[in-house]
Amino acid sequence: MTTEALYLSPTAKLPYCRGCGHSLVVRQLSNALERLGLPPRSIVLTTDIGCVGLADSLFPYLHTVHTTHGRSTAFATGMALADAAMEPQGLKPIVMIGDGGAMIGLLHLVHAAQLNVDITVLLHNNFMFGMTGGQHSALSPLNWVTATTPDGNSIPPLDILALLRTAHATFLARQFATSPDLATTIADAINYPGFSVVEIVELCTAYGTRWNQATGASLKEIADRQGYAIGELETEIERPTFRDLYRHEQNVRKPKRAKPPVPRLNTTAQLKNEVRVVLAGTAGERVQSAAALLCRAALSVGLYSTQKNDNPVTQGSGFSLSEICLSPKPIDYTGMECPDVVLAVSDEGWKELQANGTVAACREETLLFVDSQIEAHPPMGCVVPLPLRREANPKRAALAAIAAWLENNPLLPPEAWDAALAADPAERRAESLAALEVGRRLGGECVKSS
Amino acid sequence: MLAEGALAAGCRFFAGYPITPASEIYEVMMRELPTRGGLALSAPDEISSLCYCVGASLRGLKAMTATSGPGWALMIETVQYALMTETPIVVALVQRLGPSTGGATQGAQGDIWLAEFSTSGGYTLPVFSPSNAAESYELAIHAFNWAERLRTPVILLSDKEVGMTSEVVNDEALQIPDLVNRKRATATADYAPYAVQEPETVPAFAAVGEEIKTTVTGSAHDPQGRLRKNSPQVINVLQRLQRKIEAHAEEMALVRPDLDPDARCLLISYGVTARAARQAVEILRGEGLRVSFLQIQSLFPIPRKWLDWATAGVEMVFVAEENLTGQYRAALTPYLSGKRIFGINQIGHLISPSHIARAVEGLMA
Ligand SMILES: Cc1ncc(C[n+]2csc(CCOP(=O)(O)OP(=O)(O)O)c2C)c(N)n1
Ligand code: SF4
Numbered sequence: 001m002t003t004e005a006l007y008l009s010p011t012a013k014l015p016y017c018r019g020c021g022h023s024l025v026v027r028q029l030s031n032a033l034e035r036l037g038l039p040p041r042s043i044v045l046t047t048d049i050g051c052v053g054l055a056d057s058l059f060p061y062l063h064t065v066h067t068t069h070g071r072s073t074a075f076a077t078g079m080a081l082a083d084a085a086m087e088p089q090g091l092k093p094i095v096m097i098g099d100g101g102a103m104i105g106l107l108h109l110v111h112a113a114q115l116n117v118d119i120t121v122l123l124h125n126n127f128m129f130g131m132t133g134g135q136h137s138a139l140s141p142l143n144w145v146t147a148t149t150p151d152g153n154s155i156p157p158l159d160i161l162a163l164l165r166t167a168h169a170t171f172l173a174r175q176f177a178t179s180p181d182l183a184t185t186i187a188d189a190i191n192y193p194g195f196s197v198v199e200i201v202e203l204c205t206a207y208g209t210r211w212n213q214a215t216g217a218s219l220k221e222i223a224d225r226q227g228y229a230i231g232e233l234e235t236e237i238e239r240p241t242f243r244d245l246y247r248h249e250q251n252v253r254k255p256k257r258a259k260p261p262v263p264r265l266n267t268t269a270q271l272k273n274e275v276r277v278v279l280a281g282t283a284g285e286r287v288q289s290a291a292a293l294l295c296r297a298a299l300s301v302g303l304y305s306t307q308k309n310d311n312p313v314t315q316g317s318g319f320s321l322s323e324i325c326l327s328p329k330p331i332d333y334t335g336m337e338c339p340d341v342v343l344a345v346s347d348e349g350w351k352e353l354q355a356n357g358t359v360a361a362c363r364e365e366t367l368l369f370v371d372s373q374i375e376a377h378p379p380m381g382c383v384v385p386l387p388l389r390r391e392a393n394p395k396r397a398a399l400a401a402i403a404a405w406l407e408n409n410p411l412l413p414p415e416a417w418d419a420a421l422a423a424d425p426a427e428r429r430a431e432s433l434a435a436l437e438v439g440r441r442l443g444g445e446c447v448k449s450s
Numbered sequence: 451m452l453a454e455g456a457l458a459a460g461c462r463f464f465a466g467y468p469i470t471p472a473s474e475i476y477e478v479m480m481r482e483l484p485t486r487g488g489l490a491l492s493a494p495d496e497i498s499s500l501c502y503c504v505g506a507s508l509r510g511l512k513a514m515t516a517t518s519g520p521g522w523a524l525m526i527e528t529v530q531y532a533l534m535t536e537t538p539i540v541v542a543l544v545q546r547l548g549p550s551t552g553g554a555t556q557g558a559q560g561d562i563w564l565a566e567f568s569t570s571g572g573y574t575l576p577v578f579s580p581s582n583a584a585e586s587y588e589l590a591i592h593a594f595n596w597a598e599r600l601r602t603p604v605i606l607l608s609d610k611e612v613g614m615t616s617e618v619v620n621d622e623a624l625q626i627p628d629l630v631n632r633k634r635a636t637a638t639a640d641y642a643p644y645a646v647q648e649p650e651t652v653p654a655f656a657a658v659g660e661e662i663k664t665t666v667t668g669s670a671h672d673p674q675g676r677l678r679k680n681s682p683q684v685i686n687v688l689q690r691l692q693r694k695i696e697a698h699a700e701e702m703a704l705v706r707p708d709l710d711p712d713a714r715c716l717l718i719s720y721g722v723t724a725r726a727a728r729q730a731v732e733i734l735r736g737e738g739l740r741v742s743f744l745q746i747q748s749l750f751p752i753p754r755k756w757l758d759w760a761t762a763g764v765e766m767v768f769v770a771e772e773n774l775t776g777q778y779r780a781a782l783t784p785y786l787s788g789k790r791i792f793g794i795n796q797i798g799h800l801i802s803p804s805h806i807a808r809a810v811e812g813l814m815a
Pocket of ligand 1: 049050051052053069097098099100101102124126128129130131132137
């Protein structure tokens, strides 16, 4: 097989209108590939929608992926990203996209530039949508007459290369389709190890030259008027490609140690039926982590548990709430039709319980352990006010509330807490144990007094 | 657990975009995949997330993304591309209350139609719906297996309540299927990317970048991947895309039945509501009522044989789901002819066991 046969055959019948700039590009792409002598299977031609997307069948020995409007860059990026994580690697996607596709898929170009993935984008800028009948695009020059701007375009055109420069693209070039340097520029772009773009300024002969006084020679005039630099543009200094970054990360990153499983104790819990507990407080005061600790303690004595958390939309302020079910058997329904136990450790938390219907759902048997500062008057249930915030400090009040409740209803043996806390750093464990101690004391006092 | 299931299934690529209640999957993947020889990445939007995944799958990796209703709306173009190009892909769609931005932290089962009926041409997208953490793990593996085996996009339809509730999972009780990988093409000459040997329905896969030249296209194509208009071969390919799903529908079926052979009524549910429904059945039976229960895990293709079996001798069918209009009930109705069908629906919070039990009792009376 000669290299010629590997790329575009000189006798290939091109699918474009006579004189269409796209036909010059495919020939120069083929020349560039021949010059580089890359193995054809290391290349994937990723084409967009539009006339520009008709190129696939012209390159019978390359992998081809014909995609959706504007998304070719994103599919190519996905292939290049995956390639960076594979062995052996070395895939080179070449994207062929029009000015229409470039705008609808602008975000994909920007992100590919930021990532510096190893893809080459050939942006065929013929100033309009060819395939759909010559409508104007975001890259149409001022006064350009199109099917949708019969009096001339009045919106200034976008300079995509300037935009991609701000996304830290490090290879940016612009050439006329008619330029003798086009093949060299394309070859340089493909050879470049990161993200590269060549904007090719060309004409749509079906619509562009029909409605505008434009020839190949006037392309330079248009470019000058728009301040479009031609050739390989100067960019910021080189920076690592995505491949480099991935390789580096693989070398420096250590697997995270997962939290060890909770040890299973020989003791079993004193629990016959499911209990449903609602724990409410203020965000940032370790409400949800106290609930998680309760579930871990329950797990150590063979109980099943579910935990659901709730916050306002902003996670760092306002109420913080956990709903916990503990059960000797697997738990189906996780809702709180009527809670068995309500633990409220801040006013914010209590207000949320009022707002979300928990307070109204309390029954006569519901036990409510609430901080003494809260004005809690539920229609039903037994309220036990305790100075949790004062005695245990606000950040440990939730855990203390759990301990106070359990002192009155000893479901869990003390060892369960040791098991739950085993994996925590010493300082944190000591804090938690102190909170549990305060809770037990407060809970014990109220047992005595009742 | 869904993310863990995906990892166990061999997922090596993840691209995501933050959205409650799917962000946890994204975070687990960002943390875990790089240390397991894979790649996880933040995309600039959901269109890009899914395009990156499809690109990675074309290169040969098992890939997944996770989103919620608003992000899924953006992915529909690319899901169709995956379907048309026969690219295996898994999308975890963790439902929240809709429409639009809706309630980010509220659960719902309102995206059944949006998930299933999202393709031009009305193709069947396989949809699996877990009701708890353990099922999230198991069904993630099934989803990957079917995506690989049938070379098609598969949806894992979870919701806020299933995805964001921590619960105890008994590892030993997990039912883990064997892993399936897409069938690879072997012949290098004359490889036709969309051709099958009858009676097979799924073409062999050749990865972009490997020795066999492949041709991928989202436009209507013949078995060779060539764009053709009005060609019977193209129509054949389009028909095969649906036929391959239907041919495997019964094998794909996953249900958890709890039938009473003497029951005159059957309660059907799925996802998080199946948990309440299971408990409602206990309540009803405790009151002496004869009811059967069917939890459906493989929502689409509809498990018709199981449905026929579960409804034999039954006069009334109840479908409990957390949406307004009975989306899955509507999908099941054509397969329940001769039965009286009732919906038990509610939005805004979990449907409770007592709500379901009362509704069934009321309708039976
Ligand atoms: C999402 C979507 N919107 C619209 C279209 C219709 N469409 C097909 S080609 C095209 C324009 C192509 O113009 P351009 O990218 O400049 O390429 P050219 O045809 O000029 O080569 C459009 C809008 C589509 N295929 N997909
Ligand atoms: S319509 Fe325009 S862009 Fe399309 S092939 Fe013809 S000349 Fe080229």
